[in-house]
Amino acid sequence: MEIGLHQLLFLSTALFFIGVYGFLTRRNMITMLMAIELMLNALNINFVAFNKYLWGGKLDGIFFTIFVIAIAAAEAAVAIAIIINIYRNYSSIDVEDADNLNL
Amino acid sequence: MTISTLIFYFISAFTLVMAFLAVTSRQIFRSAIYLLFSMMGVAALYFWLQMEFIAAVQIVVYVGGIVVLIIFSIFLTHKVGSDLPEPTYTRTLFAGLATLLAFALVWSVVKRNEFFSDQFLNELNVKQIGADMLNYQEGGFILPFEVVSILLLAAMIGCIVIALKLKPEKI
Numbered sequence: 351m352e353i354g355l356h357q358l359l360f361l362s363t364a365l366f367f368i369g370v371y372g373f374l375t376r377r378n379m380i381t382m383l384m385a386i387e388l389m390l391n392a393l394n395i396n397f398v399a400f401n402k403y404l405w406g407g408k409l410d411g412i413f414f415t416i417f418v419i420a421i422a423a424a425e426a427a428v429a430i431a432i433i434i435n436i437y438r439n440y441s442s443i444d445v446e447d448a449d450n451l452n453l
Numbered sequence: 454m455t456i457s458t459l460i461f462y463f464i465s466a467f468t469l470v471m472a473f474l475a476v477t478s479r480q481i482f483r484s485a486i487y488l489l490f491s492m493m494g495v496a497a498l499y500f501w502l503q504m505e506f507i508a509a510v511q512i513v514v515y516v517g518g519i520v521v522l523i524i525f526s527i528f529l530t531h532k533v534g535s536d537l538p539e540p541t542y543t544r545t546l547f548a549g550l551a552t553l554l555a556f557a558l559v560w561s562v563v564k565r566n567e568f569f570s571d572q573f574l575n576e577l578n579v580k581q582i583g584a585d586m587l588n589y590q591e592g593g594f595i596l597p598f599e600v601v602s603i604l605l606l607a608a609m610i611g612c613i614v615i616a617l618k619l620k621p622e623k624i
Contacts, residue, residue, distance in 0.1 A: 352458070353457070353458055353461045354568075355568050356563070356564065356568075357461065357465075359563050360560065360563075361465045361468070361469070361498070363556060363559050363560055363563065364469055364556065365468065365469060365472055365495075367552045367553075367555060367556040367559075368469065368472045368473055368476055368552075369472070369476070370552050370555070371476060371548055371549060371552040372475070372476025372477075374544070374547075374548035374551065374552070375476070375477075375540045375544055375545055375548045376476065376537075376540070377538075377540065378481065378537055380481065380485075380523060380526055380527055380530070381476070381481060381484060381537070383523065384475060384476070384484065384485065384488050384523060385476055387488065387492075387515070387519060388472050388475065388476070388488070388491065391491075391492065391495050391515070394495070394507075394511075395495065395498065398499060398502060398504055398507060399502070401574060402502055402504070402573070402574045403568065403570060403573065403574075404568060404570040404572070405570070405572060405574075406570070406572035406573045406574035406575070407572050407574075409577075409581060409582060409585055412504070412506075412507060412577065412582060413582075413585065413586070413594050413597070415507055415510075416507070416510060416582075417597055417601055419510055419511070419514050419515070420514075420601050420604075420605065421601065421604065422514075422515075422519065423514050423518055423519060423605075424604055424605055424608035425608075426519045426522060426523070427522065427608055427609070427612050428608050428611055428612055428615070430522055430523070430525075430526045430612075431611070431612040431615040431616040432615055433526060433530065434526060434529055434530065434616055435615050435616060437529070437530045438618075443530050
């Protein structure tokens with residue numbers, strides 16, 4: 351059987367919902383961030399697959415993937431700065447413990 | 454079944470298994486390492502799709518940057534060797550149920566859809582990417598490129614401001 355778009359879409363959908371499962375079950379901020387990274391990866395696979403199989407004449411999907419990766423890097427850096435700051439104030443990075451924004 | 458198909462199924466299974474272990478492992482450091490292998494699986498998938506440039510960016514940014522950043526923050530905030538608490542039974546049940554139902558819904562829509570195209574991207578031309586990135590005419594990407602550069606600068610300054618520890622006398 352030849353690999354087509356459907357197999358790639360199955361992979362990206364499964365990866366996305368694994369990320370959603372992790373986001374819903376975990377209560378630790380770093381592991382929730384990891385689940386978000388998995389979801390972003392799944393949609394990058396989607397962009398690349400659609401660009402390769404449906405719009406071969408253009409490179410728009412590639413550009414979206416590059417920009418998503420850049421924004422994911424910025425987001426991870428800011429999120430980790432916030433997490434470390436929360437750890438400094440609450441001595442815990444459980445989302446249930448961080449219940450007050452006004453320190 | 455050709456070798457290429459077999460390689461695709463192997464890469465997919467590896468990526469999905471590692472991703473599942475990353476979101477279920479009770480030890481946070483192992484979880485980060487599983488995430489790293491999952492990212493490498495996605496990079497291998499890009500190599501399989503002959504998108505070498507994207508695969509290289511994936512390895513450099515995700516494997517070399519984000520996962521290392523996550524591991525550093527784990528070392529800063531956790532006692533090594535301590536396990537994460539088990540999630541409650543109801544939360545696991547409802548999260549699993551919701552995820553499976555949503556997956557079934559999305560996959561049933563995608564599966565029924567037929568995709569037609571005669572255009573197929575055979576190889577990725579990196580020169581073309583560079584030219585499009587700085588093209589300010591129709592179809593160019595210079596505006597998002599500049600916006601992302603401003604965003605990265607803002608994120609860098611924001612990180613420094615958030616994580617900065619002010620000495621008590623200066624506040």
